[in-house]
Amino acid sequence: MQFSTPITGYDVEDIVEELCRIIYLADFVVRSPKYTKQSGKAKEAADFLVPFNNTLLAFQVKSKKEIKPATEKKEIDFQRINVKIEEGVKQLNTIKRALNANHLLELSNVAGIRIPFKKGSLKF
16 A cells, blocks of 8 residues: 555554454444543543454554664664554553443444444453
């Protein structure tokens, strides 16, 4: 895939959303589901959720522009990449907290269609 302008994190999310829509059916893809914490602050649970039977797939997309091939990278380059990966993993914990606090009781796809979802059957 070639881009004429620099690719952004949102561009990557668009690509991942399209892949999820193709693989999992568009009706089951929930992009950027929001919830409100008890403090009143709005938070994003994940970049994408795909509820499927008693499984909830959660996607947290991270992007980092890399110019050098892996063979030319130094240890510090790999450490920076690792930081991005760790950020994504930490953000996935947000979905667990939101579910455990019953903040995500209803999911809707992009068309506004409510998707059947039962938190009680999920395993982490």
